[in-house]
Amino acid sequence: MFWLKRNLPRLVIAPSFGVLAWFVYGFILWTIYISFTKSKLLPVYDIWGLDQYFRLWSMPRWHVAVENLFIFTTLFIVFCIFIGILLAILLDQKIRAEGFLRTVYLYPMALSFIVTGTAWRWMLNPSLGIEKFAQDLGFVNFTFDWLVTPGMSIYTIVIAGVWQSSGFIMAIFLAGLRSVDDEIIKAAKIDGASLVSVYTKIILPMMRPVFMSAIVILVHLAIKSYDLVIALTAGGPGISSDMPAVFMTQMAFHRSEIGLASASAIMMFLTVSAIVVPYLYSELKREDDRK
Amino acid sequence: MRKIIIAIMAMVLAPTLSYAGSKAEVLHWWTSGGEAKALQVLKDDFAAKGGVWSDMPVAGGGGDAAMQTLKARIVANDAPAAAQIKGPTIQAYDREGVVAPYNIDAVAKAEGWDKLLSKQVASHMKCDNGKAYCAAPVNIHRIDWFWANKKVLDSNGIKMPTSWDEFNAAADKLQAKGIIPLAHGSQPWQDATVFEAVALGIGGNKFYKKAFVDADAKTLGSSTMVKIFDQMRKLKGYTDPGSPGRDWNVATGMVMEGKAAFQLMGDWAKGEFAAAGLKPDVDYYCASTPSDNGYLYNVDSFIFFKIKGDEKVEGQKLLASLMMGKNFQKVFNIYKGSIPARLDVPMDDFDKCAKKSNADLNTAAKKGGLLPSFAHGMTLELGVKGAIQDVVTEHFNSDMSSQDAVKKLSAAVKAAS
Numbered sequence: 001m002f003w004l005k006r007n008l009p010r011l012v013i014a015p016s017f018g019v020l021a022w023f024v025y026g027f028i029l030w031t032i033y034i035s036f037t038k039s040k041l042l043p044v045y046d047i048w049g050l051d052q053y054f055r056l057w058s059m060p061r062w063h064v065a066v067e068n069l070f071i072f073t074t075l076f077i078v079f080c081i082f083i084g085i086l087l088a089i090l091l092d093q094k095i096r097a098e099g100f101l102r103t104v105y106l107y108p109m110a111l112s113f114i115v116t117g118t119a120w121r122w123m124l125n126p127s128l129g130i131e132k133f134a135q136d137l138g139f140v141n142f143t144f145d146w147l148v149t150p151g152m153s154i155y156t157i158v159i160a161g162v163w164q165s166s167g168f169i170m171a172i173f174l175a176g177l178r179s180v181d182d183e184i185i186k187a188a189k190i191d192g193a194s195l196v197s198v199y200t201k202i203i204l205p206m207m208r209p210v211f212m213s214a215i216v217i218l219v220h221l222a223i224k225s226y227d228l229v230i231a232l233t234a235g236g237p238g239i240s241s242d243m244p245a246v247f248m249t250q251m252a253f254h255r256s257e258i259g260l261a262s263a264s265a266i267m268m269f270l271t272v273s274a275i276v277v278p279y280l281y282s283e284l285k286r287e288d289d290r291k
Numbered sequence: 292m293r294k295i296i297i298a299i300m301a302m303v304l305a306p307t308l309s310y311a312g313s314k315a316e317v318l319h320w321w322t323s324g325g326e327a328k329a330l331q332v333l334k335d336d337f338a339a340k341g342g343v344w345s346d347m348p349v350a351g352g353g354g355d356a357a358m359q360t361l362k363a364r365i366v367a368n369d370a371p372a373a374a375q376i377k378g379p380t381i382q383a384y385d386r387e388g389v390v391a392p393y394n395i396d397a398v399a400k401a402e403g404w405d406k407l408l409s410k411q412v413a414s415h416m417k418c419d420n421g422k423a424y425c426a427a428p429v430n431i432h433r434i435d436w437f438w439a440n441k442k443v444l445d446s447n448g449i450k451m452p453t454s455w456d457e458f459n460a461a462a463d464k465l466q467a468k469g470i471i472p473l474a475h476g477s478q479p480w481q482d483a484t485v486f487e488a489v490a491l492g493i494g495g496n497k498f499y500k501k502a503f504v505d506a507d508a509k510t511l512g513s514s515t516m517v518k519i520f521d522q523m524r525k526l527k528g529y530t531d532p533g534s535p536g537r538d539w540n541v542a543t544g545m546v547m548e549g550k551a552a553f554q555l556m557g558d559w560a561k562g563e564f565a566a567a568g569l570k571p572d573v574d575y576y577c578a579s580t581p582s583d584n585g586y587l588y589n590v591d592s593f594i595f596f597k598i599k600g601d602e603k604v605e606g607q608k609l610l611a612s613l614m615m616g617k618n619f620q621k622v623f624n625i626y627k628g629s630i631p632a633r634l635d636v637p638m639d640d641f642d643k644c645a646k647k648s649n650a651d652l653n654t655a656a657k658k659g660g661l662l663p664s665f666a667h668g669m670t671l672e673l674g675v676k677g678a679i680q681d682v683v684t685e686h687f688n689s690d691m692s693s694q695d696a697v698k699k700l701s702a703a704v705k706a707a708s
Binding site for chain 1: 341355358362365366380383384386387389462477478482507511531532533534535536608672674676677681683686687688689699703
């Protein structure tokens with residue numbers, strides 16, 4: 001009885017721990033293993049070496065996907081944070097109907113990326129959406145055809161992604177701003193600091209942890225972005241807006257290249273870890289320091 | 292709480308308790324209107340013979356979702372009785388060892404499938420180096436079709452083109468009048484569909500076979516290939532700006548409405564015309580794309596996996612026999628827009644386009660023009676096919692020169708194989 005009482009928490013947590021260990025970490029290991037094999041249609045288990053990685057990096061399409069990932073991730077993070085902070089600061093000015101406005105900006109987050117992608121696909125389609133609307137209004141020379149222009153289609157994904165996620169970033173920053181002590185702001189104002197410098201010099205630097213969380217959330221959203229791309233451009237025109245996640249699904253399930261797909265999945269995994277691990281490390285270290 | 296648990300248990304166990312003589316679980320993605328109706332014919336036939344059909348439809352994405360499910364089931368050692376698999380993928384599954392023993396071969400031998408099918412179609416259905424049947428064909432789709440709006444063509448004095456130059460001339464004329472010459476959805480598979488028809492027309496039958504059946508490096512890098520890409524660039528100019536990413540049936544709609552004149556698409560497009568109540572030669576024209584008696588085919592088929600249990604093997608045999616049955620082949624293909632794979636089905640009840648397809652098939656077979664479609668996975672390994680498709684769609688959607696495209700094509704095929 002005493003034993004049970006002492007070990008009950010462990011027993012309760014064990015199933016979920018086991019499930020997590022197997023289905024997340026187990027399959028990560030499995031994918032790593034498969035990426036070293038010659039698997040094509042179905043998984044095979046004879047080690048083949050690093051050849052899948054060499055093949056992967058010799059494919060022009062993979063290079064397009066990686067390049068797009070960097071463009072998308074950078075712009076997505078920069079714009080989301082910029083717009084998010086701007087909205088948060090504006091909402092922080094003790095305005096009327098703040099609750100209502102906050103909901104308005106946060107609401108896109110409630111949509112799935114598929115819905116966002118489809119809606120923006122219609123809006124950005126030159127023969128249906130914004131371009132046609134402006135031309136019908138009389139601006140005959142107005143063109144906005146990024147969606148169907150190979151070099152520009154990746155930016156339409158940025159637009160839709162930012163539209164969806166900046167409200168969420170706003171909410172994170174708003175919470176951060178609210179936790180700043182009013183006394184500090186008052187003190188700064190007494191010292192004669194303008195509102196702009198109060199924010200840029202004092203408040204935002206104090207919000208370093210909020211930045212970190214926002215960036216980590218956005219980075220993994222960006223690297224995993226699959227549904228948005230599929231709904232908005234499906235990787236097109238051509239393969240110009242391809243992304244690693246789209247590439248991976250294509251290889252695994254359309255082209256019977258499970259080994260190659262695993263290799264690309266591992267490359268994505270390493271990219272995410274390269275960003276998340278140092279962050280986790282620094283955060284955990286700080287907690288240790290506090291003890 | 293206990294009642295709920297019992298209810299759940301009952302629901303889970305119910306399917307396993309009700310079994311009869313022959314059983315078959317069939318994985319497919321024919322879930323839309325005409326296709327679902329077509330498949331219902333088979334389900335009814337199966338039930339009439341006392342079989343228990345357990346349906347496993349996985350909708351979406353032209354079978355991608357279904358392939359994911361299928362692979363998961365096979366890896367878990369729980370393959371369905373039959374699945375909708377076609378082309379060289381049939382033999383690829385066989386090489387993985389999940390098909391043998393060939394349960395349906397005895398049926399095929401007893402019913403004489405070798406005589407009922409053309410050699411070409413039969414060769415796709417056999418495993419173990421062509422020794423045994425492991426799949427059953429249900430239809431033949433033709434890919435290289437032009438669909439055109441009759442009113443638009445007639446009022447502009449244009450006939451269905453018999454050469455690509457004729458098509459270009461007609462398209463220029465239409466474009467000058469503000470009509471979109473070619474309704475196209477620039478998705479990779481649609482670009483590849485157009486590309487293979489152009490390649491067949493400009494390169495000829497032998498060229499097509501060398502390039503897309505044998506994946507011959509010299510042919511892929513030849514000057515003929517440059518000409519084919521030149522024509523693709525021309526065709527791009529005949530499409531409208533809204534084309535990238537458009538679904539094929541939306542493009543068909545443009546032809547129906549008269550916004551566009553032509554569409555190049557396989558004969559499933561006929562289903563769209565039929566659904567709108569339009570008739571061939573009255574409202575629209577159907578003709579093969581210009582080529583020298585060429586015919587690009589796509590044969591849908593079901594592969595039969597290795598499974599355990601006598602009643603399941605019986606189910607597979609019954610299923611294979613019914614799929615090749617005259618009744619099913621006729622009714623199914625009228626719904627689906629294709630023609631029967633079986634040679635002795637009377638064509639009287641089919642429409643004009645299907646009859647033409649059937650007649651052309653026989654001519655093409657005699658003249659060496661009966662060729663498998665690579666865009667629809669009837670030839671080439673999927674990886675190689677995908678690599679070609681990438682280059683084709685990249686070229687079509689950018690300002691890449693034809694020479695560069697050919698160079699990229701050779702490199703991509705080499706890297707993928």
